[in-house]
Amino acid sequence: xxxxxxxxxxxxxxxxxxxxxxxxxxxxxxxxxxxxxxxxxxxxxxxxxxxxxxxxxxxxxxxxxxxxxxxxxxxxxxxxxxxxxxxxxxxxxxxxxxxxxxxxxxxxxxxxxxxxxxxxxxxxxxxxxxxxxxxxxxxxxxxxxxxxxxxxxxxxxxxxxxxxxxxxxxxxxxxxxxxxxxxxxxxxxxxxxxxxxxxxxxxxxxxxxxxxxxxxxxxxxxxxxxxxxxxxxxxxxxxxxxxxxxxxxxxxxxxxxxxx
Amino acid sequence: xxxxxxxxxxxxxxxxxxxxxxxxxxxxxxxxxxxxxxxxxxxxxxxxxxxxxxxxxxxxxxxxxxxxxxxxxxxxxxxxxxxxxxxxxxxxxxxxxxxxxxxxxxxxxxxxxxxxxxxxxxxxxxxxxxxxxxxxxxxxxxxxxxxxxxxxxxxxxxxxxxxxxxxxxxxxxxxxxxxxxxxxxxxxxxxxxxxxxxxxxxxxxxxxxxxxxxxxxxxxxxxxxxxxxxxxxxxxxxxxxxxxxxxxxxxxxxxxxxxxxxxxxxxxxxxxxxxxxxxxxxxxxxxx
Numbered sequence: 001x002x003x004x005x006x007x008x009x010x011x012x013x014x015x016x017x018x019x020x021x022x023x024x025x026x027x028x029x030x031x032x033x034x035x036x037x038x039x040x041x042x043x044x045x046x047x048x049x050x051x052x053x054x055x056x057x058x059x060x061x062x063x064x065x066x067x068x069x070x071x072x073x074x075x076x077x078x079x080x081x082x083x084x085x086x087x088x089x090x091x092x093x094x095x096x097x098x099x100x101x102x103x104x105x106x107x108x109x110x111x112x113x114x115x116x117x118x119x120x121x122x123x124x125x126x127x128x129x130x131x132x133x134x135x136x137x138x139x140x141x142x143x144x145x146x147x148x149x150x151x152x153x154x155x156x157x158x159x160x161x162x163x164x165x166x167x168x169x170x171x172x173x174x175x176x177x178x179x180x181x182x183x184x185x186x187x188x189x190x191x192x193x194x195x196x197x198x199x200x201x202x203x204x205x206x207x208x209x210x211x212x213x214x215x216x217x218x219x220x221x222x223x224x225x226x227x228x229x230x231x232x233x234x235x236x237x238x239x240x241x242x243x244x245x246x247x248x249x250x251x252x253x254x255x256x257x258x259x260x
Numbered sequence: 261x262x263x264x265x266x267x268x269x270x271x272x273x274x275x276x277x278x279x280x281x282x283x284x285x286x287x288x289x290x291x292x293x294x295x296x297x298x299x300x301x302x303x304x305x306x307x308x309x310x311x312x313x314x315x316x317x318x319x320x321x322x323x324x325x326x327x328x329x330x331x332x333x334x335x336x337x338x339x340x341x342x343x344x345x346x347x348x349x350x351x352x353x354x355x356x357x358x359x360x361x362x363x364x365x366x367x368x369x370x371x372x373x374x375x376x377x378x379x380x381x382x383x384x385x386x387x388x389x390x391x392x393x394x395x396x397x398x399x400x401x402x403x404x405x406x407x408x409x410x411x412x413x414x415x416x417x418x419x420x421x422x423x424x425x426x427x428x429x430x431x432x433x434x435x436x437x438x439x440x441x442x443x444x445x446x447x448x449x450x451x452x453x454x455x456x457x458x459x460x461x462x463x464x465x466x467x468x469x470x471x472x473x474x475x476x477x478x479x480x481x482x483x484x485x486x487x488x489x490x491x492x493x494x495x496x497x498x499x500x501x502x503x504x505x506x507x508x509x510x511x512x513x514x515x516x517x518x519x520x521x522x523x524x525x526x527x528x529x530x531x532x533x534x535x536x537x538x539x540x541x542x543x544x545x546x547x548x
Contacts, residue, residue: 013349027386100282102286
């Protein structure tokens with residue numbers, strides 16, 4: 001392909017990637033009762049409606065709460081597993097990696113269904129949030145693992161040995177050598193875990209109890225029967241929440257998030 | 261406890277929580293769902309007493325479900341192929357292109373991943389609907405009289421799935437291209453190969469692992485996608501994942517739903533294995 005044609009092609013793909021997101025944001029300011037084109041003037045009225053809608057506000061709180069709990073658990077477990085993987089796994093390295101990535105490789109819909117039956121089989125059902133949180137921890141675990149183990153790639157065992165020869169005990173070595181190395185990976189992985197958990201649908205949809213709908217579920221239910229721009233307002237707020245998390249992490253912490 | 265023993269057990273504490281979590285909440289549920297798929301249907305309960313292979317014979321006897329699996333595989337295949345064609349040039353540009361806007365372009369490729377799948381599918385319903393942005397614009401310009409059927413069909417599902425999964429194609433291919441030394445191409449060119457030949461014989465075989473990874477990811481993800489086919493396909497076009505979830509949520513046929521979900525996953529896994537074999541063989545043949 002000639003260079004200008006090639007560039008144009010790529011620009012079109014970028015436009016394609018952005019189009020549906022921009023359309024949602026644009027639609028949220030539609031003043032009309034329905035999503036009509038061209039919009040009947042601009043107005044923040046659907047944001048006002050949304051902020052007074054208890055169902056959506058409760059769903060946002062549930063989502064944030066589930067994402068926070070899942071992030072803390074999977075951040076801890078995933079970091080520990082990554083430390084084991086890099087330093088101690090030895091000949092089990094490949095097995096550990098595959099096991100840790102398994103939730104990502106298995107179809108999410110099958111995992112969700114399997115978990116649903118399992119929580120009923122062990123008798124807790126969906127009356128508690130255990131099933132949903134376990135599901136969220138499962139699907140976010142690979143991202144913590146990938147990020148933390150990537151940050152340890154540059155780790156050289158001789159640094160640890162040098163510190164030991166200089167008299168540092170185990171705790172000091174961890175605090176002064178390991179922790180600074182893995183910190184960006186842990187924070188990056190946790191942020192990604194939070195975003196994935198906040199946005200995930202299938203796991204939450206299968207494992208939700210009564211009154212524990214997360215924001216994506218509530219939005220999905222709403223979209224099946226309603227066509228007002230309120231859904232667009234909800235979506236825009238959700239996008240902005242995620243963007244704030246990402247921008248803060250990029251600017252303040254200067255992180256590079258590894259997705260793969 | 262001896263020092264050696266402490267050294268052996270200590271690190272295991274690090275992996276233990278992950279092992280317990282994966283064992284209890286992944287391995288056991290998967291074993292359970294396999295058992296569930298052999299249970300008898302219940303009367304008013306999710307499943308009955310005793311075991312049967314009836315769920316599987318029902319699946320293979322009913323052409324409706326076989327057709328639906330074929331349809332789902334077809335949608336997955338088309339989505340993967342389009343993602344590859346659309347994504348490869350972008351991956352190339354990101355890996356080799358001019359540096360000025362690379363950070364921005366990379367951000368653009370990542371951005372869909374940061375927006376929930378429900379929201380992205382919703383965006384496509386706004387664009388593709390009969391009274392959606394595209395149809396309204398085209399009728400407004402007098403190009404069409406009646407709205408184009410963009411939604412509630414396989415076309416709409418594929419368009420939206422390509423959007424949802426394109427980053428999963430671009431990122432691994434980009435990583436693979438970055439791993440190919442541009443000097444190899446120059447060497448081929450200096451030995452008289454045309455640009456196309458150098459690309460086909462040198463670059464393409466070397467970034468095949470990235471292409472494979474991208475294709476497998478997109479294919480598997482589109483097979484198990486629920487939200488997009490459900491919102492875009494509506495009631496008219498159903499993929500297997502939608503049928504399975506609806507069967508479980510609406511009718512509580514657990515054994516039947518388990519069998520369907522497993523059959524879809526196994527077929528998908530088989531396709532992936534066949535694909536991996538075929539592509540590897542092809543490149544072996546291509547290299548003299």
